[in-house]
Amino acid sequence: EAQVTQNPRYLITVTGKKLTVTCSQNMNHEYMSWYRQDPGLGLRQIYYSMNVEVTDKGDVPEGYKVSRKEKRNFPLILESPSPNQTSLYFCASQGQIHYNEQFFGPGTRLTVL
Amino acid sequence: QQPVQSPQAVILREGEDAVINCSSSKALYSVHWYRQKHGEAPVFLMILLKGGEQKGHDKISASFNEKKQQSSLYLTASQLSYSGTYFCGTGRPSNTGKLIFGQGTTLQVKP
Numbered sequence: 001e002a003q004v005t006q007n008p009r010y011l012i013t014v015t016g017k018k019l020t021v022t023c024s025q026n027m028n029h030e031y032m033s034w035y036r037q038d039p040g041l042g043l044r045q046i047y048y049s050m051n052v053e054v055t056d057k058g059d060v061p062e063g064y065k066v067s068r069k070e071k072r073n074f075p076l077i078l079e080s081p082s083p084n085q086t087s088l089y090f091c092a093s094q095g096q097i098h099y100n101e102q103f104f105g106p107g108t109r110l111t112v113l
Numbered sequence: 114q115q116p117v118q119s120p121q122a123v124i125l126r127e128g129e130d131a132v133i134n135c136s137s138s139k140a141l142y143s144v145h146w147y148r149q150k151h152g153e154a155p156v157f158l159m160i161l162l163k164g165g166e167q168k169g170h171d172k173i174s175a176s177f178n179e180k181k182q183q184s185s186l187y188l189t190a191s192q193l194s195y196s197g198t199y200f201c202g203t204g205r206p207s208n209t210g211k212l213i214f215g216q217g218t219t220l221q222v223k224p
Contacts, residue, residue: 033212035214040216041216042115042200042214042215042216042217043155043200043202043214044214045211045212045213045214048211058211059213090154090155097204099143099160099162099168100160101145101157101160101168102145102147102155102157102202102212103157104154104155104156105154106153106154107153107154
């Protein structure tokens with residue numbers, strides 16, 4: 001089954017404690033993204049990757065890091081989480097840019113105390 | 114810059130029609146539409162490309178006015194299952210394919 005998986009689905013942590021949210025896709029997609037969703041603000045792109053070792057900033061990259069060492073995986077790293085990073089996070093993958101839909105993971109709800 | 118969606122929210126009775134609009138201040142190459150149910154991930158509805166090509170579900174229709182940098186999603190004979198938040202994502206004419214999503218339109222269909 002074609003899918004995007006994220007782990008963990010729920011996470012409560014404290015300010016400053018480094019964390020990683022994993023994302024994996026099994027569709028051999030080149031393009032992957034991370035979004036955060038906050039009430040009234042829609043989906044805002046954090047980082048995206050067009051292929052292995054190729055990443056770029058989205059609209060709200062501050063406080064986040066990503067890496068793309070393998071095509072299927074695109075982890076999101078919060079090196080020193082702060083309360084303003086409390087949000088719902090989605091990973092997405094896409095085949096050919098523009099022409100194909102984005103497949104979203106199930107989401108990770110993060111709370112930073 | 115985020116595209117602007119209107120209306121922000123709409124309430125319908127089953128069987129009624131609705132139009133959701135998406136407007137950008139930048140030249141567009143593609144517009145994507147997604148629907149999100151509460152607590153779930155967004156699900157693909159339709160892609161519209163510059164030049165007129167479209168991909169999507171048979172029961173969903175949409176338009177893309179390239180000159181006005183606007184797209185509209187048409188929901189006809191609405192069903193209870195249409196309830197959710199609708200997002201447009203706009204793609205610029207560049208190689209990145211980066212999508213910028215609007216703030217969403219919440220649709221509630223009542224019996």
